Amino acid sequence: MKKHNFYAGPSILPEFTKEKTAEAILNFAGTELSVMEISHRSKEFVAVMEEARQLIRELLDVPEGYTVLFLQGGASLQFLMAPMNLLKTKAAYLNTGVWASKALKEAKTFVGEVVEVASSKDKNFNYIPKNFVVPADVDFLHYTSNNTIYGTEILKDPEVPVPLVCDMSSDILSRPVDVSKYDLIYAGAQKNLGPSGATVVIVKNAALGKVNRPIPTMLNYQTHIDNDSMFNTPATVPVFGCLQTLRWLKELGGVSAIEKKNKEKAELLYAEIDRNKMFASTVPDPADRSRMNVTFVMNPEYAELEAPFGAFAKARGLLGLAGHRSVGGFRASLYNALPLESVQALVETMKAFEKEN
Ligand SMILES: *Cc1c(COP(=O)(O)O)cnc(C)c1O
Numbered sequence: 001m002k003k004h005n006f007y008a009g010p011s012i013l014p015e016f017t018k019e020k021t022a023e024a025i026l027n028f029a030g031t032e033l034s035v036m037e038i039s040h041r042s043k044e045f046v047a048v049m050e051e052a053r054q055l056i057r058e059l060l061d062v063p064e065g066y067t068v069l070f071l072q073g074g075a076s077l078q079f080l081m082a083p084m085n086l087l088k089t090k091a092a093y094l095n096t097g098v099w100a101s102k103a104l105k106e107a108k109t110f111v112g113e114v115v116e117v118a119s120s121k122d123k124n125f126n127y128i129p130k131n132f133v134v135p136a137d138v139d140f141l142h143y144t145s146n147n148t149i150y151g152t153e154i155l156k157d158p159e160v161p162v163p164l165v166c167d168m169s170s171d172i173l174s175r176p177v178d179v180s181k182y183d184l185i186y187a188g189a190q191k192n193l194g195p196s197g198a199t200v201v202i203v204k205n206a207a208l209g210k211v212n213r214p215i216p217t218m219l220n221y222q223t224h225i226d227n228d229s230m231f232n233t234p235a236t237v238p239v240f241g242c243l244q245t246l247r248w249l250k251e252l253g254g255v256s257a258i259e260k261k262n263k264e265k266a267e268l269l270y271a272e273i274d275r276n277k278m279f280a281s282t283v284p285d286p287a288d289r290s291r292m293n294v295t296f297v298m299n300p301e302y303a304e305l306e307a308p309f310g311a312f313a314k315a316r317g318l319l320g321l322a323g324h325r326s327v328g329g330f331r332a333s334l335y336n337a338l339p340l341e342s343v344q345a346l347v348e349t350m351k352a353f354e355k356e357n
Contacts, residue, residue: 198241
């Protein structure tokens with residue numbers, strides 16, 4: 001039976017990425033060695049790193065004056081590297097979920113003032129706060145563009161008078177962004193790009209070197225800029241996987257093309273959730289709904305059918321639909337690599353379940 005992969009992360013990757021990586025595990029770039037067992041300093045691997053960085057530049061239209069890096073430690077390490085490198089006196093944080101809260105918590109471990117400009121914690125993060133005020137004297141506003149757990153997304157770069165810093169782990173490369181508004185963008189690879197183990201960082205060079213605190217070598221973005229992401233041994237196989245996905249995305253027409261597909265997939269699923277009497281979205285305002293992670297629950301009158309629906313979907317090859325424990329219900333992750341047919345299969349399953357019950 002065909003499997004449909006709705007896992008939230010690590011998550012679905014293009015067939016292209018899997019095939020090319022499988023080939024390179026056995027024979028990388030004609031070397032007759034595995035990509036796992038060749039030096040990161042070999043010309044073959046250096047070419048992989050350089051092309052991957054270049055394709056991110058190209059696909060996201062990264063302006064001059066920025067550097068694209070592949071680091072390790074996930075988005076979770078960026079929660080502390082960002083303020084360590086960029087927080088001079090005061091920073092603003094928008095709190096839209098668990099990941100945003102974790103980023104805020106790390107910022108507070110540094111000398112400086114950290115302002116939570118708004119939070120949607122009062123309603124278990126089921127909306128994006130609006131009309132919050134960002135003090136003009138902060139070094140940056142940190143936000144999470146897509147809240148993987150709660151199914152909310154900020155689809156437009158916030159209009160604020162300060163530089164932006166953003167955790168784009170779960171929606172990077174799913175739509176265009178105006179990188180020039182950002183001092184820093186970071187994303188763990190395992191949602192939209194490749195295997196876990198690599199972290200993409202896009203940093204504005206001119207934003208660095210302005211803090212007074214000492215920064216340990218490995219945690220200093222400048223170290224990685226100066227060493228072309230090879231200060232220490234990079235995550236070679238994950239970076240190789242990311243490169244394949246980037247090539248796939250470019251071939252497909254880039255982020256504007258994938259955005260159209262992502263919109264179509266999300267609209268199809270939200271329409272069924274809104275139509276089907278058994279289900280309800282966990283995000284009341286359609287404007288706040290994520291295109292990447294669609295969270296939904298059983299309507300109260302059908303609450304006892306939650307586990308049966310989970311089993312019904314699994315039996316039809318729909319995998320990874322369980323919601324995060326802090327929200328419950330279901331979560332369908334519709335990342336770039338998920339084909340429209342998988343969303344159609346989910347919608348048909350929801351219809352069939354409604355009929356049967
Ligand atoms: C998954 C996720 C993280 C955590 O990433 P790690 O790579 O595990 O540190 C952080 N932020 C967001 C938005 C995520 O989706």
